[in-house]
Amino acid sequence: MTLKRFWIWGLLLIICLAVGLTVGLALYVSRGLAPSPASETPVRVAFPSGTGVGELAAELQQKGLIRDARLFRYYVKYKGEGGRFQAGEYEMRPGLTSDAIIAMLNQGDTVKEAGLRLTVPEGFTIRQIAEKLQQSGIEPAAFEAALKRFVAPQGSAAAGIPSDPNLKARLEGYLYPDTYEWKKDAGADELVATMAAQLDKRLQELPEGWRQAMDTHGLTLHQTLTLASLIEREVAAEEERALVSGVIHNRLKQNKQLEIDATIQYLFDKQKERLFEKDLRVESPYNTYLNRGLPPGPIASPSLASIQAALYPQETKYLFYVTKKDGSRKHLFAETFEEHKKNIAESNKTASPLTRETESEKVEVPE
Incomplete structure (x- = not known):
């Protein structure tokens, strides 16, 4: 064998060894970083503040979430990760990829404490x-x-x-x-x-200029919330909020008693199925059948929709409304008391005897 051939064969051997080592190393890394056998049973992993990636990797391997702690540590370093890992307790399922585990740690997807x-x-x-x-x-x-x-x-x-x-x-x-x-x-x-x-x-989510709208109506924020709470308690149909608000504004402008049932219900510990004449005579600053204007304060927690309706009422000539008793929980509106009484009669046609109103039970209280 000539020297030249010897060197050629030597070089080929070195190349084969290098290729073999490379392939072997690649297989080792691939298998070492491959997801662990999948399981539906979650595993808790603690990552206290101050814990290093090496300690974390050791626990991940011990809990069966990764195959090789050392390779995982090297992989984290290779990816330039670890600096954003957030401390806490995590719940992971075996079968996650290394990248998925890294993403959970970066996002701080910790177990939320029951509160x-x-x-x-x-x-x-x-x-x-x-x-x-x-x-x-x-x-x-x-x-x-x-x-x-x-x-x-x-x-x-x-x-x-x-x-x-x-x-x-x-x-x-x-x-x-x-x-x-x-x-x-x-x-x-x-x-x-x-x-x-x-x-x-x-x-802050109200339309721009809402405070100017409040000033235009001559209302303070406290009064606005009070008015909004009346709307909230009186209205079930979303499309009626602004219209009911318009009725309330009209009665306020005309210095009429608001005569809102919800203010009477607020006086009792529990909601009554039916209000009677004696209920409307209960002495209280909140009784809008006896007192003019708004009650002293809100009677409930109003939604943003009701607050907006209080600020932006629908223009209307209506001064009265009565709840339909057909199950829709909507209202019949009227401009005059005579029309209002007709609406009460119309509503009663579909009412049960227990919910039917009569003029002696609940009608306009004389001013």
């Missing part, structure tokens, strides 16, 4: 909110104490609540109806502050 969740429906009163909170372990007494302690931030909606001894509940109408989530150890003070702050956030 306190509360949905406040539109038109709920403080009493009703307290009842819902009691089901979640917050005692009504603690909630009531938090309401009394609450100090509204300067410039917030609640900061404008008047010092009126006639107010039945100071923050009524100022706890915005929404779905909330808090940590399980959240106290009543935090709950009240969050719901009051949500009102300020939602008010």
Whole structure:
């Protein structure tokens, strides 16, 4: 064998060894980084603050989420990752790719701690909110104490609540109806502050110039929320909000009693199926059958739609409305009291005997 041939064969051998090593290394890395056997059973992985990628990789391997901790660590470094990993407890299912695991760690897709969740429906009163909170372990007494302690931030909606001894509940109408989530150890003070702050956030979603609209109607924010709460409690059909608002505005302009049933219902601990003449005579600043103008404050938590309707009423000549008793929960509107009485009769045609009104039970209270 000549020297030249020897070198050729030597070079070929080296190339074969290099190729073999490369292929072997590639197979090793590929298998080492391949997803672990898939499983539907989730696995919890703890990644405390200050933990290094090496320690994390070791736990991932120990929990069966990766095949090789060292390769995973090198892969993270190769990808330029690790610096954005967020501490916390994760829930992962075996079978995830390395890239999927890295993405979860970057996004901080941690296990959310079970906490306190509360949905406040539109038109709920403080009493009703307290009842819902009691089901979640917050005692009504603690909630009531938090309401009394609450100090509204300067410039917030609640900061404008008047010092009126006639107010039945100071923050009524100022706890915005929404779905909330808090940590399980959240106290009543935090709950009240969050719901009051949500009102300020939602008010920013009103059309531009809403404060000028409020001034045009000669209303304060407190009065606007009061009017909105009346709309919220009276209206079930979305398309009637602005029209009912127009009726209320008309009666206010003419200095008539508003005669709104919802203000009477607010006086009772529980909603009555039927109001009678004696109910309309209950002495209270909230009784809009006896008193002119708006009640001292809101009677419920109004939605943004009702607040907007209060600010932008529909132009109308109507002064009366009565609920249809056909199940639609819509209203019949009238310009005169005579037309209103006809509407009551029309509504009664489809009413059950228990819900039928008569002129002696519920009609216009003389001014």
